[in-house]
Amino acid sequence: MTKEVHTPEDGPCEIKPYIPHTFHPIADSTEDCIILVWAHPDNVDMVMDRVFFTNLLMYVSDVHEKKVSLNPFQIMLTQ
Numbered sequence: 001m002t003k004e005v006h007t008p009e010d011g012p013c014e015i016k017p018y019i020p021h022t023f024h025p026i027a028d029s030t031e032d033c034i035i036l037v038w039a040h041p042d043n044v045d046m047v048m049d050r051v052f053f054t055n056l057l058m059y060v061s062d063v064h065e066k067k068v069s070l071n072p073f074q075i076m077l078t079q
Contacts, residue, residue: 005026037053038053052078056078059075059078
């Protein structure tokens, strides 16, 4: 596993398709963490968009912070 820290000065970071990845803020950071995500897959009728990622990442955040329990059905509905 490779860990990388990106800052606004680094510019966009491309993640190749089917590469497992995760995002997390640095715990002792004194600034807010803002992650802008977009996807543009080729040969896909319904392109993934901001709403998809917003819903998915907010749910993952809720599960991670123990606000809700992980529900596989919810993940399937999101997708």
